[in-house]
Amino acid sequence: MINPKVISRILANTDLKTKMRLAKVVPKLGKADEVTRCMLCPNMCLYVCPVFDAERRLTVSPSVKARLAYLGETDDAIYHCLPCDACKNACPMDISVNDNLRTFRGGEVALRAIERFEKSIKVKIEEREGRILYFPGCRTFESNLFDKTVEVLEKLGIEFALTSVDCCGMPYYELGLVDKFREKISKLRQVASKYEGVISNCPHCVHVMRENGIKAAHILAVLKPVKIGGDVSYHDPCILARKLDVVEEPRKLLAEMGFEVHEPAFSGKDTHCCGYGGVYRYIAPDMAKKVAERRREHFDYEIVTACPSCKMALKGKDIVELMADAL
Amino acid sequence: MIEKAVEEIKSAGVKISTNIEDRIAYCKDYNPLHLPKLLKKELPALPQAIAFPKTTEEVSRILQVANAYGVPVYVFGGGSGVIDAATPYDGGIAVSTLGLDFVDVDEENMLVRAGAGVVGGRLEKVLNHRGFTLRHSPQSLYCSTVGGWVATAASGQFSTGYGNIENLLISLTAVLPDGEVVVERATPRRAGPDLKRIFVGSEGLLGVVTEAVMKIFPLPEEFLTLSVEYESIGDAVRDAKALMQLKPALMRIFDDEESLRYFDSESFTLIAVFEGKSASAKLKEAKEMVSGEVADGRAEKWLEKRFDVSDISRIVPLGFIFDTIEVACFWRDAEKVYTEVLKAIRGVEGTVTASAHASHFYESGLCFYFTFAGLPADIESYYEEVWRKAVETSLRNGGNLTHHHGVGRLRKRWLSAEIGGYYPLLRDLKSILDRRNILNRGVML
Ligand SMILES: Cc1cc2nc3c(=O)[nH]c(=O)nc-3n(C[C@H](O)[C@H](O)[C@H](O)COP(=O)(O)OP(=O)(O)OC[C@H]3O[C@@H](n4cnc5c(N)ncnc54)[C@H](O)[C@@H]3O)c2cc1C
Ligand code: SF4
Ligand code: SF4
Numbered sequence: 038m039i040n041p042k043v044i045s046r047i048l049a050n051t052d053l054k055t056k057m058r059l060a061k062v063v064p065k066l067g068k069a070d071e072v073t074r075c076m077l078c079p080n081m082c083l084y085v086c087p088v089f090d091a092e093r094r095l096t097v098s099p100s101v102k103a104r105l106a107y108l109g110e111t112d113d114a115i116y117h118c119l120p121c122d123a124c125k126n127a128c129p130m131d132i133s134v135n136d137n138l139r140t141f142r143g144g145e146v147a148l149r150a151i152e153r154f155e156k157s158i159k160v161k162i163e164e165r166e167g168r169i170l171y172f173p174g175c176r177t178f179e180s181n182l183f184d185k186t187v188e189v190l191e192k193l194g195i196e197f198a199l200t201s202v203d204c205c206g207m208p209y210y211e212l213g214l215v216d217k218f219r220e221k222i223s224k225l226r227q228v229a230s231k232y233e234g235v236i237s238n239c240p241h242c243v244h245v246m247r248e249n250g251i252k253a254a255h256i257l258a259v260l261k262p263v264k265i266g267g268d269v270s271y272h273d274p275c276i277l278a279r280k281l282d283v284v285e286e287p288r289k290l291l292a293e294m295g296f297e298v299h300e301p302a303f304s305g306k307d308t309h310c311c312g313y314g315g316v317y318r319y320i321a322p323d324m325a326k327k328v329a330e331r332r333r334e335h336f337d338y339e340i341v342t343a344c345p346s347c348k349m350a351l352k353g354k355d356i357v358e359l360m361a362d363a364l
Numbered sequence: 365m366i367e368k369a370v371e372e373i374k375s376a377g378v379k380i381s382t383n384i385e386d387r388i389a390y391c392k393d394y395n396p397l398h399l400p401k402l403l404k405k406e407l408p409a410l411p412q413a414i415a416f417p418k419t420t421e422e423v424s425r426i427l428q429v430a431n432a433y434g435v436p437v438y439v440f441g442g443g444s445g446v447i448d449a450a451t452p453y454d455g456g457i458a459v460s461t462l463g464l465d466f467v468d469v470d471e472e473n474m475l476v477r478a479g480a481g482v483v484g485g486r487l488e489k490v491l492n493h494r495g496f497t498l499r500h501s502p503q504s505l506y507c508s509t510v511g512g513w514v515a516t517a518a519s520g521q522f523s524t525g526y527g528n529i530e531n532l533l534i535s536l537t538a539v540l541p542d543g544e545v546v547v548e549r550a551t552p553r554r555a556g557p558d559l560k561r562i563f564v565g566s567e568g569l570l571g572v573v574t575e576a577v578m579k580i581f582p583l584p585e586e587f588l589t590l591s592v593e594y595e596s597i598g599d600a601v602r603d604a605k606a607l608m609q610l611k612p613a614l615m616r617i618f619d620d621e622e623s624l625r626y627f628d629s630e631s632f633t634l635i636a637v638f639e640g641k642s643a644s645a646k647l648k649e650a651k652e653m654v655s656g657e658v659a660d661g662r663a664e665k666w667l668e669k670r671f672d673v674s675d676i677s678r679i680v681p682l683g684f685i686f687d688t689i690e691v692a693c694f695w696r697d698a699e700k701v702y703t704e705v706l707k708a709i710r711g712v713e714g715t716v717t718a719s720a721h722a723s724h725f726y727e728s729g730l731c732f733y734f735t736f737a738g739l740p741a742d743i744e745s746y747y748e749e750v751w752r753k754a755v756e757t758s759l760r761n762g763g764n765l766t767h768h769h770g771v772g773r774l775r776k777r778w779l780s781a782e783i784g785g786y787y788p789l790l791r792d793l794k795s796i797l798d799r800r801n802i803l804n805r806g807v808m809l
Contacts, residue, residue: 040624040625040628042624042628042630043621043624043625043717046621046624046717047716047717050710050715050716050717050718051715051716052713052714054713054714054741055713055714055715055716055738055739055740058683058739058741059716059739062682062683062684062739063682065681065682066678066679066682067678068681069677069678069681069682073403073677073681074674074677074678074681075677076402077399077402077403077676077677077680077681078673078674078676078677079394079444079504079507079673079676080442080443080444080506080507081506081507081671081673082506083442083483083485083506083507084483084484084485084486084489084505084506084507085485085486085506090483090486093416093460093462093463093465093481094386094389094414094416094460094462095389095390095440095442095443095460095462096385096386096388096389098389101388101389104388104389104402105385105388105389107402107405108388108402108405110384110385110388112385113383113385114385114389127506129671129672129673129674130674130677301493302489302490302492302493303489335493
C-alpha cells in the first residue's frame with residue numbers, strides 16, 4: 038500500500054504529461070513476475086547463495102540466473118541450484134530463485150543428471166507391516182543410516198511399516214521432469230494412503246510428500262532423548278529449517294541428551310546448505326563437494342545434524358546415529 | 365587477437381570461458397540505465413571472454429597476455445557499481461576477481477586479510493561469528509566485494525564512526541596493468557607517501573587489487589539509538605554538527621519526503637547510533653544537546669529496512685528510471701546544496717519523486733544522498749538531463765561530484781572540474797602504468 042500522503046506529494050510535484058503516464062502504469066504496480074523482479078535486483082542475496090560461493094562466478098548467482106532465464110539462455114547455469122532457498126530467506130520480496138527456475142528446466146542437463154541419479158540409487162528394503170510407514174528415502178541408504186534408524190525405531194517401540202517404494206520423486210521435480218515426477222509421487226501417495234502417516238529421515242522427502250498431500254513428518258518427531266553429553270555443533274539442514282520450520286526441536290532434543298549445543302556461522306533459518314541437497318551433486322559434483330568443504334569451515338565442534346545428505350556431506354553424525362550408538 | 369590471448373591464458377592454467385552464459389553474466393554493472401535495456405532483452409555490452417583467476421599471479425599472467433595482444437580488460441567484482449564503470453563496451457576480457465576469495469582473521473592484531481573477490485556480507489558473517497565486525501557496511505554489503513570497495517572508494521553506513529574504506533585499509537596487493545605485482549608490508553603506519561591510495565577510487569584504471577588487509581573491531585556490547593524530529597533540514601544539520609563531538613557510529617538525516625516513506629511522518633528526522641562502552645553516557649548527553657523532539661523507534665525502523673532495495677524491482681518494469689546522486693559539502697553549504705539540487709531534479713520533466721538524506725558525516729561537513737524516480741517519455745534523455753542539472757547545481761553551490769559511488773563513465777566529464785591540477789597527473793599516471801590502455805578503457809578519463 039502506498040501512503041496516501043506520498044501520493045498527494047507526487048501529484049503536487051509532477052508535471053501534467055508525467056501524471057498522465059503515471060495514471061496508465063499505476064494499475065500495473067506489483068504485477069511483474071518474480072523472474073523479472075529478481076533479474077532487476079542487484080543480487081542482494083549473493084552472499085548467502087552456496088552455489089555462488091563455491092563456483093565463484095556471477096553466472097550462477099541468484100539474480101543472474103533469473104536474467105539468463107528471462108533471456109531464454111537456459112542451457113546450463115539455471116540448473117546450478119541447490120533447492121536451499123537461502124535466497125528466499127534473505128529476499129525482501131520472498132522470492133525463491135530455485136522455484137522460479139524449475140519451469141525452465143527439463144533439457145539435456147536434466148536428462149544427464151537424472152541418469153546419474155538413477156545409477157546412484159541402492160535401496161534394499163525388507164517389507165514389514167505397521168501403523169505408520171517409515172519411508173527412509175534413498176540418501177538414508179547411501180549414508181548408512183537405514184539399519185541404525187530401524188534399530189532406534191525398534192528400541193523406542195515404534196510400530197512401523199516398510200515397503201519397497203524407493204523414491205519421493207524430488208530429483209525429477211527439481212530437474213523439471215514433470216511427468217516422471219508425477220508418476221513417482223502418485224505411486225508413493227497411493228502406498229502412503231494405507232497408513233496413519235509417514236516418517237522419514239530425509240527433510241527433502243518429507244517436504245515433497247507434504248507438498249503433495251501426504252501426511253508426513255521428519256523422524257525427529259518420534260525420537261526420545263537418550264543421555265550422552267559432550268560438545269557438538271548443530272547444522273540445520275536447509276529444507277528442515279526453512280521449509281519444514283523445524284529449528285528448535287533438534288536443539289531441545291540434543292540439550293535433553295546432555296549436549297552443549299554450539300551454533301556455527303549461519304544457523305537456524307539462516308543456515309547454509311551442505312552442498313548435497315537436491316540434485317546439484319549430479320550436475321556439478323566437484324562444486325557440491327566444495328560447498329560441503331566450505332560449510333565444514335563454519336563449525337567449531339563435532340557436527341551433528343538431522344539429514345542423511347548433510348551427514349554425508351559434512352562428515353558429521355545424524356542424531357539418529359548418536360542414539361543408536363547409545364541405546 | 366582475442367582468440368590467441370584466450371588460448372595463451374588457458375595454456376597458462378588460468379580458467380577462461382567464452383561460453384555465452386558467462387558472457388551475459390558479465391555484460392554490465394548496476395548502472396540503472398542497463399535495466400530497461402535488459403527488460404527489452406538487449407545486452408548493454410558483451411565481453412568476448414571471462415577470466416576467473418584464483419591468485420595474484422594468475423591476474424598478473426592475464427594482464428601480461430592482454431598487454432601483449434592489446435586486448436581490453438574490464439575488471440569485475442560483484443558488478444554492483446552504479447556508475448557504468450565495469451560495463452565492457454569494448455568487448456575483450458572481463459576479469460572476474462571472485463575467485464580471489466580467501467579470508468584470514470588475525471584476532472590478536474585485529475586485522476583481516478581478504479582476497480579482492482570476497483563478498484562483503486559473507487566476510488561480515490564470518491567475522492561476527494568470531495565476535496568481530498568490519499563495520500564497513502555499504503547498502504550493497506551483500507553483493508559487493510572487497511576489491512570493488514577499494515576501487516570505488518566505498519563508504520558504509522557506519523562511516524561516521526569508523527571511517528570509509530580508505531580509513532580501514534592497512535595494506536593492499538595489486539597488479540599493475542602490465543602484470544607487475546605490487547605488495548607492501550602491512551604495518552599500522554608506513555614510511556613515505558602512501559602510494560596504495562592511488563588504487564582507492566581509481567575504479568580499476570591503474571591496476572587490479574587482489575587482496576587487502578583491513579582493520580576489524582570487536583562487536584560492540586552496547587548499541588543504542590537516538591531518533592529526533594525537526595521542522596527543517598537546517599535545524600537537523602545544525603544538531604548533526606553538534607553531535608559530531610560525541611562521535612556517533614552512525615548518523616543520518618532524512619528529509620520530510622523520506623521520513624514520510626520510512627516513518628509516516630512529514631517532519632525531518634535525525635537518527636544516530638552510539639556504540640561501545642561509553643554509549644549510554646553519549647546517548648544521555650546527545651538527548652540533552654539536541655534541539656528537536658525525540659521521536660523514539662525511528663532508528664530501529666530504518667535499521668530493519670536498511671538493505672531493502674526491492675522498490676527498484678517493482679517500479680522499473682513499469683517504465684520508471686530510478687537512481688541516486690551522492691555529493692559531499694562543507695557545513696556552510698549544506699542547506700543550499702540540499703535545496704538547490706532537489707529543486708534541479710524536480711525541475712526536470714518526468715520526475716515523479718525526488719528526496720534526500722544525509723548519510724555520512726565528518727568534522728567539516730557531510731554527504732547528501734539524493735534519490736529520484738522518473739517516468740519520462742524518453743528514459744535516456746531524461747536521465748542525462750537529471751544528472752547534468754544535479755551535478756552542475758551541486759558544483760555551483762559548494763557540493764562536490766561524488767561522495768562514494770565514484771566517477772565511471774557517468775561523471776567523467778566533470779572530473780577535471782573537481783580535481784583540478786590532479787587531473788593531468790591522473791592522466792599521466794594512467795599512460796605510464798597502462799601504456800596500451802587495456803585496463804577499464806573509457807572509465808573515468
Ligand atoms: C543497492 C546498492 C546500494 C549501494 N550502496 C552503496 C553504499 O552504501 N556505499 C557505497 O560506497 N557504494 C554503494 N553502492 C555502489 C557499489 O556497491 C560500490 O561501488 C561497490 O564498492 C562496488 O563493488 P563491486 O564489487 O560490486 O564492484 P564492481 O561493480 O564489480 O566494480 C566497480 C568498479 O571497481 C572496479 N573493480 C572492481 N573490483 C576491482 C579490483 N579488485 N581491482 C580493481 N578494480 C576493481 C571495476 O572495474 C569498476 O570500475 C551500492 C550499489 C547498489 C546496487
Ligand atoms: S532472490 Fe530476491 S534478493 Fe535474491 S536476487 Fe532475487 S530478488 Fe534479489
Ligand atoms: S536456492 Fe540456494 S543455490 Fe539456488 S539460488 Fe537460491 S540460494 Fe542459491
